[in-house]
Amino acid sequence: MSEIGARRLEPAAVTGVMSRDIANFRTFWKATTFSSVLEPIVYLLAFGLGLGATVVDRVDGLDYVEFVGTGMVATAVIFSSALPAMFGTFVKHRFQMTYDAILAAPVDVEELVTAEMLWIGIRAGFYGCFPLLVTMLFGLDPSFGMLLVPLFAFTTALGFAAFGITMAATVGKIDSFNYVTTLVITPLFLVAGTFFPIDGLPEGFQVAAQINPLHHLVELVRHAAFGFEATDLIRYAVLVAFSVAMWRLAVSRMERRLID
Amino acid sequence: MNAIELRGVVKRFGPITAVDGLDLEVPAGICLGLLGPNGAGKSTTMRLLTGQAIADEGTIQVVGHTLPAEAKRARAEMGVVPQLDNLDVDVTVADNLAVFARLYRVPDVGEAVDRSLALARLTERRGDAVDDLSGGMRRRLLLARGLVHEPRLILLDEPTVGLDPQIRTELWSLIGSLKARGATILMSTHYIEEAQRLADEVAVMTAGKIIAQGKPSELIAEHAGSETAEIYGPPDRLAEARALAESQGLRVRPAGPAIAVVGSERAVDGAVPEDAVRRAASLEDVFVLLTGEEAE
Numbered sequence: 001m002s003e004i005g006a007r008r009l010e011p012a013a014v015t016g017v018m019s020r021d022i023a024n025f026r027t028f029w030k031a032t033t034f035s036s037v038l039e040p041i042v043y044l045l046a047f048g049l050g051l052g053a054t055v056v057d058r059v060d061g062l063d064y065v066e067f068v069g070t071g072m073v074a075t076a077v078i079f080s081s082a083l084p085a086m087f088g089t090f091v092k093h094r095f096q097m098t099y100d101a102i103l104a105a106p107v108d109v110e111e112l113v114t115a116e117m118l119w120i121g122i123r124a125g126f127y128g129c130f131p132l133l134v135t136m137l138f139g140l141d142p143s144f145g146m147l148l149v150p151l152f153a154f155t156t157a158l159g160f161a162a163f164g165i166t167m168a169a170t171v172g173k174i175d176s177f178n179y180v181t182t183l184v185i186t187p188l189f190l191v192a193g194t195f196f197p198i199d200g201l202p203e204g205f206q207v208a209a210q211i212n213p214l215h216h217l218v219e220l221v222r223h224a225a226f227g228f229e230a231t232d233l234i235r236y237a238v239l240v241a242f243s244v245a246m247w248r249l250a251v252s253r254m255e256r257r258l259i260d
Numbered sequence: 261m262n263a264i265e266l267r268g269v270v271k272r273f274g275p276i277t278a279v280d281g282l283d284l285e286v287p288a289g290i291c292l293g294l295l296g297p298n299g300a301g302k303s304t305t306m307r308l309l310t311g312q313a314i315a316d317e318g319t320i321q322v323v324g325h326t327l328p329a330e331a332k333r334a335r336a337e338m339g340v341v342p343q344l345d346n347l348d349v350d351v352t353v354a355d356n357l358a359v360f361a362r363l364y365r366v367p368d369v370g371e372a373v374d375r376s377l378a379l380a381r382l383t384e385r386r387g388d389a390v391d392d393l394s395g396g397m398r399r400r401l402l403l404a405r406g407l408v409h410e411p412r413l414i415l416l417d418e419p420t421v422g423l424d425p426q427i428r429t430e431l432w433s434l435i436g437s438l439k440a441r442g443a444t445i446l447m448s449t450h451y452i453e454e455a456q457r458l459a460d461e462v463a464v465m466t467a468g469k470i471i472a473q474g475k476p477s478e479l480i481a482e483h484a485g486s487e488t489a490e491i492y493g494p495p496d497r498l499a500e501a502r503a504l505a506e507s508q509g510l511r512v513r514p515a516g517p518a519i520a521v522v523g524s525e526r527a528v529d530g531a532v533p534e535d536a537v538r539r540a541a542s543l544e545d546v547f548v549l550l551t552g553e554e555a556e
Contacts, residue, residue: 004332004333004336004364004365005330005331005333005334005335005336006333012362012365013363015362016359016362016363016365017363019358019359019362020348020351020359023351023352023355023356023358023359024348024350024351027350027351027389028350096346096348097342097344097346098346098348100312100342100346101342101346101360101405102363103312104310104312104335104340104342104406105335105360105363105364106332106333106335106363106364106365107332107363108331108332258312259311259312259313259314260271260273260304260307260312260313260314
């Protein structure tokens with residue numbers, strides 16, 4: 001008798017699901033790459049040449065362009081993980097019936113969710129680094145610490161991919177994602193320290209920033225560029241804990257949604 | 261040995277009982293047609309067999325595995341062709357098959373893809389996006405995808421629903437070739453002709469239960485006799501004819517603009533008028549008598 005299906009989280013099942021994502025990605029990778037390269041350039045031109053040349057020169061001891069450029073990794077990560085996870089999962093489940101097809105094969109929900117998270121995490125971790133590369137074109141000096149930025153971006157993206165999958169499993173209509181975007185995603189990326197330091201905010205916002213995974217990612221990327229601190233290990237541990245917790249929540253929610 | 265065994269299976273969705281004490285055995289190596297009207301519980305039964313629905317009561321065994329605990333192992337040995345088209349439309353024909361070859365852990369993905377393309381007669385379209393295929397080609401691809409790993413059990417959920425007659429006939433030919441290879445097939449359908457043409461045995465399902473199972477010829481002999489007479493005319497005449505036939509213990513069913521007197525070989529004393537159209541009893545007669553539904 002076949003051994004397929006005898007274990008949990010079989011690598012072949014996970015990579016099989018990911019192969020589907022890769023096959024689809026090959027049809028639209030150019031558009032994704034285009035926007036991932038161009039958007040940071042536009043933002044840095046606006047903030048750097050705009051704000052940086054007129055209103056803000058240096059923030060926290062850094063050139064404003066470098067401050068924003070390193071912070072934008074977090075923005076890129078959340079927008080390339082949470083949103084595709086939300087909308088992509090919803091469409092694949094409710095309209096395309098893709099998950100019905102996959103779950104008719106020897107793949108279970110845990111493997112399906114893990115594969116989707118991993119794929120989105122890898123993609124967002126890769127494209128999330130582009131703002132850093134673009135900022136180098138604007139004068140940021142490379143450093144060896146930056147080699148860890150893809151890891152930080154990947155870990156954070158995993159958590160937000162799982163968040164997006166959880167939302168897709170929870171909402172009844174696709175329009176409900178507007179609530180998630182307005183009430184969760186937008187506040188998260190605005191109060192992460194991307195465009196301005198959180199030190200000057202009211203205390204409540206500063207406390208909220210400590211539980212915002214994006215804030216920890218912003219700090220990790222800035223420290224990777226300008227010098228790590230002892231607390232960075234804790235920050236990374238927070239991101240890992242966030243991703244693991246969201247992963248389990250996503251699996252649980254999707255099992256309730258996909259299995260009658 | 262049975263490929264599928266369901267005993268006392270119940271599945272509820274809130275106040276609705278979709279499967280209500282279902283007992284079904286599918287012997288290995290045959291094609292069993294699960295025939296029933298819309299809402300009979302056929303698709304729910306298919307989802308129970310793949311573990312995508314969990315029964316509230318009863319036991320399910322599929323290719324020797326107990327569900328739902330061993331559902332993933334059972335799925336490794338079965339192929340599923342769904343009712344709805346859920347192909348990846350932007351991806352090529354070959355890539356659609358390759359993905360599923362990997363999901364089923366086929367050792368030689370390339371060979372499996374080539375074989376499946378040949379089965380579906382889509383070899384020359386392997387590099388085309390699915391979106392560029394006709395409806396019939398897409399349905400053949402759907403079938404090929406479910407067979408990419410050469411399973412010993414195949415579940416076909418309404419395989420030709422919504423297709424035009426020419427494509428339907430094409431699919432029947434393909435399904436017929438699967439039978440010839442010795443696979444066990446469970447095919448749900450509400451098309452009488454499809455069941456009669458392809459199935460070695462038919463199980464009639466309604467309201468979540470199997471109410472009759474057997475070879476088509478046996479079901480017809482048991483429930484419909486050897487002859488059916490169709491009577492045409494205005495409503496008054498049909499009502500009179502119905503009353504006369506039923507007074508002799510004959511069963512009468514609607515047949516579009518007519519009525520059909522089933523078992524008309526037993527009719528006496530002019531119960532069947534001279535101008536009635538007499539024909540051999542059919543599976544359609546059995547279906548309508550047992551389910552009360554109009555056939556398609």
